[in-house]
Amino acid sequence: MKSTTPKLLHSLAGVPILGHVLATARALGADHVVTVVRHERDRIAEVVSRELPESIVVDQDDVPGTGRAVEQAVEALPAGFDGDVLVVNGDVPLLDSDTLAQLLARHRSGAAVATILSALLDDATGYGRVVRSEEGTLDRIVEQKDAGPDELAVTEINAGVYVFSISPLREQLVRLTTENAQGEKYITDVIGLLREVGHEVAAVPVSQSWVVEGVNDRAQLSRQAARLNALIIQKWQLAGVTVQDPSTTWIDLTVTLAQDVTIKPGTQLLGATVVETGATVGPDTTLVDCEIGQEAEVRRTDGTLAVIGAGATVGPFAYLRPGTYLGAAGKIGAFVETKNAQIGPRSKVPHLSYVGDATVGEGANIGAGTIFANYDGVHKHSTVVGDEVRTGSHNVFVAPVRIGDGAYTGAGTVVRKDVPAGALAINVAPQRNLEGWTVANRPGSAAASAAEGAASDEE
Template sequence: MDNNLAIIVLAAGQGTRMKSATPKLLHPLAGAPIVAHVLATARTLDAAHVVAVVRHERDLVAAAVEAELPGTVIVDQDEIPGTGRAVEQAIAALPADFEGEVLVLNGDVPLLNADTLAAFLEQHRADAAQASVLSAIYDDPSGYGRVVRDITGRFDRIVEQKDASDDERRIAEINAGIYAFGAAALRDQLANLTTENAQGEKYLTDVIGLLRAAGSEVEAVPVSEPWLVAGINDRAQLSETAARLNALIVRGWQLNGVTIEDPTTTWIDLTVRIEPDVTIRPGTQLKGATVIETGAVVGPDTTLVDCEIGRNAEVKRTDGTLAVVGAGASVGPFSYLRPGTVLGADGKIGAFVETKNAKIGHGSKVPHLSYVGDATIGEQSNIGAGSIFANYDGVTKHHSEIGSHVRTGSHGVFVAPVRIGDGVYTGAGTVIRKDVPAGALAVNVAPQRNIEGWVQTNRPGTAAAQAAEAADGASGPASHDAAAD
């Protein structure tokens, strides 16, 4: 732990430009709220103290902060607006004898990583500065405060866009709003802030001016890439940041031995884990706590949420949530794996199959056009096409059990609760309403009845009737010829 470091996370803003009932900092980004990314960076820096300042939707934001970084001190910003006031209240929550460095982060700047901040702090300490400003070089700096340097290149001041001269507006170096302060100097100057300005706020940037006026050392440290300090204020910026972060995640997995055929259409949450020699095909989304083991092939056009995919399994054109696919198993295309699905090793869930709370044993197959809900299927069984597990009686869900080495006919219905023993066969179109003992053949006997002439009588003049009449006419003479021969 760095006992000389305290981190303040500013998380009080409303984020009105998001136009959302959800607080800005809680919008998801790569599987976690925006603010969680900032807190993860704070955790990596291992500061002795972390303080989060909250206000808008206080309880929701505070709960997200506590979930991501337990032990964070929560401070409520009062009615006095401004970042200066937020930091003033956060400083008051630190131990009175803390004399180390204070790093101020914005909760809506999620891509700023720990390595960049560690280098920033190292430079701040090496310069023996009372304040350091993280800056960036932007091609279009419009709207940002500019970092003004003197003729020797040293930091002079920060000037806001509205107050800048024409020459100052041409400056490309902007204030990123990330600061490092000496705790004692920061406390002293925060006491001098006022709200005597057009917005009636206490500005943290005014502390920089006060320190410079007092002759204190202040430095500006540019980041290597401007996107590192990009904030999120609206949905467009959220989308841009998500794309940037996803590109970094995808590249990281590629460098770790994962084949990702189309990075631009592949989306992977930070919480996903992928082993080497996995292949991810285009149009795939991997979310939550999904884990994919070596040799598996996932995609194309597949979404997996909190799923486990075993070694050498294949999952294509599938939507799955809270499902487990065993080693060497096959899923898809057009399969829907709902929570509680467990497919055993070398098993198969095929085309247009939906499963829910279904345990399908080693080598067993549900090849196509079926629904398996609330069921257990043993090993090496085959469920015929178009089978339905009727698990709901209108009030309660019931469970069905299919044994091992079972062969069910196409278009079967299993009315739960029912148990099918090992080695059972069922006939096509059979409705199973009671248990079937091991080794039995289950069929519904219903003789087929043909009512000749029904179409011509009941559907006269239709195309079907005309075709039937033509067929009758064609068959009559042919029969007579055969008899004559």
Template structure:
């Protein structure tokens, strides 16, 4: 149910120079979702009447991410005036003139902040009828954070940024998380008063708290239950730490849902993945993207599945697969490489050192080992011998290979596409198939076997004579 008195402002304008990346900081991935995607998902859970995202650096890329993860959000551009205060000011101008509710401000680089924490902050704000309520945290190392300055009675006075803090203020362990709730009227009244008399020369949103206090309005700071919830991502070290924490929570959630994870420390599961009960994940397994795994499937070890679909009781080990469908009771690996468009039918097999691409392999069919099957369709109950290659590329275009049902092919066959092998056909070992094979036929292209009698003795004698001559 939409809260008509709630607006959310997401700050996503910064460059994030400490990431040392050509990619905007808020678009770096965490569990398969950009940092900003996590924040927008939280905003959606709060059911606000208005969500405004402020963008600037790589504006079009960030705006595209907003459109993907929260299409109803409004995107506004920050101008050349720097600072979070200015960012919120342009966001506020995008709200309806008659909006008089509460404005939640969150950062696009704080991905682990959950909706329940923000809802609790909003509840405390409304209960206290405060003009502003901010979320704080108690941390061991406050370097870089704005400090929460309180009076002798514990009441919030102001926030001082690290660069502007005195030595005494820098000793404060309570820090500002960058998450706020303001009444819209108070925010509109104080934002124009912001100055740039600070170390960065920016209009700080944090200064609004001090201005409201000086104006005699109620301001509150509520500590978060866990400091890690409000940790921002500023560099790759912090990104890795957040990824490990989130993955541990994801893995634990699936374990409690009935998934066996042999080694949680080496198992990574993205947020969009879906696993059924009795799935078994062996060590060093990565379940990425929107992969779905059905009941009883056994995955790993040393396996990566990206946007794949795995059927019931399938076994996939030491395999790299992307955009592949693996049927019920099928087996894949070890050391298989499934490229996009691979579909393996029920009970089928893709074996050791097999690469497939845009290949549909029917129920019960097997490609056991040492083969490349690309742009191909294989029927049911067919066995492909070792070393088979579908020669699908003529240097200009890709061509299809069609192999029917109940076909048996020998070792080291090459299928020069476009070519069709009929049902129940047999292809002899070493055959290069350049023409269609009729159903039920035997195709062979092996040269006649010849013998040269006495060749070994003559060869050895010639070799010995040459060696004696060198001596």
């Protein structure tokens, strides 16, 4: 991945790659889940404990290879365990529980002591090949670096997913060696060893190869992300959500949408975002961990950890920072930024304003170009605006300050002290008009010419 972040911790639809695999393990209802770790052990183990606390974490020793990983995992199982062992890789995020359940059923219904998933690829370069006998049964698996010309021509590949009956597996794991091109213990060698002692093994191809595709670089990550996103969108569409342009819409697995929600083009719904019935989000909107109420509308907005009440409107070009709360039927309009702001029901901040560290009551209207000056260079302070307040355009509220219920403020007012309920706050500064200033100070300019022409017209 060429990254300081371990491969398995890169995000896919809001969940680490490994988290998808652990979720599948949980869905299968396994009696025991064993996660074998080595590279970036502590960071991986932390995610395992968060995503699947019941998983047993096993540290792989210095003996390399998948065979050694499985060997140590089996050693971690209770001594009396006699069920089937399902082996999956942590970097195959789209392998779903239905596919694995079918594999388990196929294994249990047949005579094979080992059953693997395989896939047919147009280009099998880099993968272990599934070599079948003349009768079409699984004979062995050959890794790319150990394959001869005939084996390299095979297009059926090993998907790296196995089901073993526990006793035969235990018997053959002890026979694994590192005598191969990579000097590793291969789990794939167990298949050949089982065949040597007369056991039956089987390979079951998946219908869609991308289900078992691993993630080894960022190009593969983006392909799998697009596939998963398409599945997520389809799920919501079938549940009654309108997604106008699936190709430009991204929805995390952790998002919750109600029926009759409309998602317009260019929208990203991320994290724990919840959108209630009848709300419209987009176009060109990104919401992270937000709550959008019924029938609300949010367009061309960037929001994080914000709550929008029922019937409220936001945007276009609004920036909702953490701690924003907009009450029912309220409005945050064009080019408004909010942070740690509680804006009450029916209150409006229509345009070109910053509202930070503030509480605004019900039914208030904040005039255009208003700034809540909440920072004195050292500390943050709060502003409280009461119910049914009307503030003029281009106001500055220098916190801490309180504006009482029903108060008004004049245009251009800088409010530095509390305004009583029902009062009008203005900054009294008489306007002076200096007659003839333009002609005297800007002679020859277009403005001076216009002023001289107006004077002549008046005469």
